[in-house]
Amino acid sequence: MITAEIKDKLIRIVSDKNFEDNMTSRLVYSYDATPNFQSLPDAIVSPRNTKEVSEVVKICNEYKIPIVPRGSGTNLCAGTCPTEGGIVLLFKLMNKILEIDEENLTITAQPGVITLDLIKAVEKKGLFYPPDPSSMKISTIGGNINENSGGLRGLKYGVTRDYVMGLEVVLANGDIIRTGGKLAKDVAGYDLTRLLVGSEGTLGIVTEAILKLIPMPETKRTMLSLYQDMEKAAQTVSKIIASKIIPTTLEFLDQPTLKVVEDFAQIGLPVDVQAVLLIEQDGPREVVERDMKKIEEICKVENAISVTVAKTQAEADALTTARRSALSALARLKPTTILEDATVPRSEIANMVKAINEISKKYNVDICTFGHAGDGNLHPTCLTDARDHEEMERVEKALEEIFQKAIELGGTITGEHGVGTMKAPYLKLKLGEAGINAMRLIKESLDPNNIMNPGKVFAKDTRKRVVVSK
């Protein structure tokens, strides 16, 4: 509860304008992109600089008020849903690119910078920031760091974690620390940078980041390969990697997803095939040409019924954009869209897709599957209706079985969406009691009053989707 006294203290820090506790604002920030999770915050506080963040945190620590740091709230794990009330710490005013350093190939940015704005800013200098979550048009860099976001270019270039070189972080006690730096090598102490990346705001609040850039690849080619046999598509993925080619992007869409995406994007995608691979390679011109030729051969050997290389950049962009629109396209069909991200070693992609189809039939639920095949990172997407409790119970059972299958195949319950509130009950499947216990010890040591995004990552009870949030 935020008393009049606390409210007064917070306003004195951020100014009247940047403190909101009217019902409209509280409702706006009561949910994020995750379906079926909603909980009112007590207030929304928008700090203007790191010092203000530190002062706000100190107040919250003193009065044990939960803090939920938030960029654009595009996460899919209810990671920014204020499940235990408290304040939403909004980064809309800390949204500046502070520096692009062309000699050290780094960009320094505040957490509120929109991902795509950052990507475009470095591209102007001939530089490249590879992590490209599907939400990049609206997601923020701070959100990407908290969730360790992935994207379509992860196969070749890795994920957000691989590009975070240094952080400024406010800890639960209000301490401001700096980790890492513009340093290709740094082993001075524990790797707090990477411990914080993906910790979903539960260990500290990121107030600034130094990100690694790489030179912009010279050229890029895009290819579409069609299959009547899902397993052949999956085998193509394995064979490409086994032939020592690492494409930038190796995306998979099953037939139901294809249909919906074509209906939405209208770019002439085939809708009568069982599976599609969208393959991109970038790099020096000669190498890209050579790789694309080899990939085409592999696709044909694996019985692709058609392999086409995009002739123009516009055509290539249309294909990628269509793939990126998969979630939006699927979301139009049913009142509730649950996008999951069970992930397996890439050699197990075919087994996983097969299992998802069987589970979907077993529980009679509608699941479309697409995703980053090269990473083994699939997005089985359930089209349902949260108001239909009977169906939701089947959905939950189906998803739990999908997670169990992923673990059985050497995979994980979440490849890029995070744990948040939604996946917390399943985390034990991956880490076991001992693993979760180790994490909990770290959490309690850095945040003894549990004010940092409480209710996330660590399961409080067995609540999944059906039970209504308190």
Place this chain on the structure above:
Amino acid sequence: MITAEIKDKLIRIVSDKNFEDNMTSRLVYSYDATPNFQSLPDAIVSPRNTKEVSEVVKICNEYKIPIVPRGSGTNLCAGTCPTEGGIVLLFKLMNKILEIDEENLTITAQPGVITLDLIKAVEKKGLFYPPDPSSMKISTIGGNINENSGGLRGLKYGVTRDYVMGLEVVLANGDIIRTGGKLAKDVAGYDLTRLLVGSEGTLGIVTEAILKLIPMPETKRTMLSLYQDMEKAAQTVSKIIASKIIPTTLEFLDQPTLKVVEDFAQIGLPVDVQAVLLIEQDGPREVVERDMKKIEEICKVENAISVTVAKTQAEADALTTARRSALSALARLKPTTILEDATVPRSEIANMVKAINEISKKYNVDICTFGHAGDGNLHPTCLTDARDHEEMERVEKALEEIFQKAIELGGTITGEHGVGTMKAPYLKLKLGEAGINAMRLIKESLDPNNIMNPGKVFAKDTRKRVVVSK
């Protein structure tokens, strides 16, 4: 102290053969590659599997006996010196490569595998494990993971941390946990994998690792560029990167180092120049040729007095081997060789080398400098005599000033050697009280009895090199 009762318990776990407490063995494991640090362990225990490690740890936790995990002891920060006695946990029997997975591009290995053996094993399959610390002929993978070892290929390929995908770890309470997996993407919980990498055995004991492999680059070329002006060499480094070329290797040697290396390796290196850059590029043939041509142009614009590309692989190997032998070559000159690894953003290389030269003069100590210029990771190497306490005091002052300068330039006190016992007193320069406090909270939460490599990372007192170890 290991009582007869504890000894008996340990022997029951690992067998009589794998428990040593005779004075000869204790002396052998009383030091590592770090000069001037020595301290006797009470016993050396060589477990045969993870279960035995867990059982040994439980005993140690019960009786509060320090555990120092050890591979080959090649570290340069006194990270495996048993400063507080206890047992050295030796991994000589856990030295197997368990699997090379060509479909998922991973290798699974026990900690005792020699780095070069692992590199050679994957090369046979056309695969590549890039981290190549200079000690790789004798260092172990477990040691590399504990120290987050770097090497000569870090500029393009990163360091050990970037290749560790998953770990099996025994925690201080004896729990065996598994982190990560053969997964390109995994955000299920905190990134314990990377928290553990580089934590020098202070948070847990690595008993197995899944490492990432990449396809073997098609070809490699090696170039030597000579300068009469150190600053021009440093400018070359910056210009190569700014021209969007990332070479595999970009090494720098100053004149004193050159002389010593040539004297040792006898391969016809010039000894009358001020600085040398050893530059390697690998990748597809066309790209390597193109990059080497551009790099040559840059070197010439920066007044290199000679640029030569190695004509044969043997010639190239001779150059790299000579560079790798720098420490051994320097170590022949004086009784004590102190190899440091102050690291700065690469744009500050010229300033840093200049500062090292000035500091060396100021304190009248002998410092040769070489290192990974592309990473900003320099190795100022002090040739001295530990028995000469007056000189050692000047050495300490000089090194402390070098660390301060590195921090001032946005750098760090250690790029790849680790903190261990030796750098602990300097860690505050980089992390501040708040940063060290955050680390200490994590350490205490996971290892409340402080049995995991105690005395490392966290400074106990202000002891540096002069004061004799207790």
